[in-house]
Amino acid sequence: MHPHKRSVLFILLTAIFVISSALSAAAYDDYDFWIQTPTGWTHNTQGLSADLKKQVISPDRNAFIEVYAAAGNNPGLQAIADGMEQGILQRGGAYFQNRIASRNIMQDNHAAIYREYSSHYNGNRLHAYAIFTYANGGAIVAIGVFAESFASQYQNLVRQSINSLRFSPPHTAGTGTPYGSSSGTPYGKTNACEKMVGKWRWFTGSQAEFYADGRMPGNGNHWECVNPAQGKVKVIWSNGKWIDNLTISADGSRVDGQNQIGNRVWGTRISGPAQPSSPQIQQVETPQQPRPKMNYARKIRGNLAADWRLAHGSLKAGTSDHRGEWELSTVSGTTLRFTDPYKKGQQRYRVKILTKDGQVVEERVVGMSEHITVSPGIYKIRLFSEGGYAGWRCEWH
Structure with missing residues (x-):
């Protein structure tokens, strides 16, 4: 079995037995929630714990989405989130190992906590998103996990599904729902x-x-x-x-x-796509360029280093190092993964990608991570701080 398939599936099965006790509440039979999941994923209905209400798994088993619900009095969002997190960690669940972001949000007019995690298991890196909330008489937790080596395939699908969690009927008049949420239009249908x-x-x-x-x-x-x-x-x-x-x-x-x-x-x-047939990770429409003869990355200016497969550096507003620039030559389509190297989500920086002759291909602000796919060509990549100081990192394969 492929190592990524094995690791994600193992952790998924572990989660089935740990989350029920982490919620510490009675089984929630009369749950009311709606969540949209990707077309073609397997809906597992066998051997689930009492509180696991939905579990869907990608065809290659490198990503999954789960929703748990447990009835009871509201102990507070912090208690729900921390109890779930600690319960999984104490029982060996891997995907909550390293919390890299946590913020309070509103989910369908309900207060919630949104958290992001990274982890290592069996030599593989995993990424997870989770929403913790209380609605309709019980604690509800939505979790999405994927292997980071498959981020270009699953990151947006998993995040989009988690963000679609709703606690009122999808057709309720006046209910605003984010793109991809439960709105009566399943993935792959017209929206x-x-x-x-x-x-x-x-x-x-x-x-x-x-x-x-x-x-x-x-x-x-x-x-x-x-x-x-x-x-x-x-x-x-x-x-x-x-x-x-x-x-x-x-x-x-x-x-x-x-x-x-x-x-x-x-x-x-x-x-950008006017009518995509199904949700996909955003692809950049890059101009056609002559295909270069070799792969390379080199520094142009700033406090940075650039070599093939890795570029990194730092930016500081108000100084000569407020901007960095490097050149990328790629003979094939390449997905660049820009990240916050500190994995805290407390800084932001701007990425601008241009063709060799100066035509803007893409401009994006990076918080925790962003994936940008470019066609074969030679590009100038410029980095700017969105605050006082920002470290940045870009990897590709």
Whole structure:
């Protein structure tokens, strides 16, 4: 068996026996939640613990999603999250080994804790996302895990599924749901909100980018799908300072609508899939270039080092090291994985990828990690600090 398949499957089976006791509550038979899971994954119904209500596994067993529910009084979000986390660790569950981010969020109008983890098991690196909350009379926990070597295949699918967790019927009027959530449109079916994913020219003259999981670059920016059949979306800027209610055109080239005070707002598409057949990790539409003759990476400027398969360095705003630049030559399509080397999620930096002649291919802000796929070619890659100081790291295979 492939080593990644073995490690993920083993940990998945371990989780079945540890989470029920970690929740420390009675079995939750009358649970009410909705979550969307990828098409083609196996729904396991055999040998599950009393509190494990849903378990789906990728065909190659390198990723899985689980939802647990246990009835009882609300002990508080911190107790739910910490109890689950410690219970799994004490019983040998590997995927909560290293917590790299934790923040309070609202999940379908319910207070929740969102956490991100990394771990090692049997020589393999794993990544996990989890949402801990209390709704409809019980603790509910959604977990998604994937092998990091398969991140380009599973990261967005797993994160998108976890973020789709809902506690009210999907067709309830006025319920805004992020892209990919339980909205009556399963993966692979028509969802006009999918057309929002990509890069847009906003009416203000700036650029806006919309990711498949509801995220956007910029502090406090995100978007939601309000009506998937009609392509109606809500864009929230700066944690609610401005709220745009928009409708996507049939061809996915334009959005129009009003903000919360009635002013007209609009955007026109720059790039990105207008109508993807199913959710995938975002691919960058890179311009066609002559195929280079060799692979290499070299430093151009800044406090950094660049060699084939690894580039890394640091940035400090207000100094001569506020910017770094390196050159990448790749003879085949390559996925670049930009990360926070400290794995704390407390810093941000901006990545700008350009062709050799200066045409912008992609620009993205990195918190914990971002994957960007480029076509064969020669690229200039520039890094900028989004705060005071930021360490950065980029790996590829």
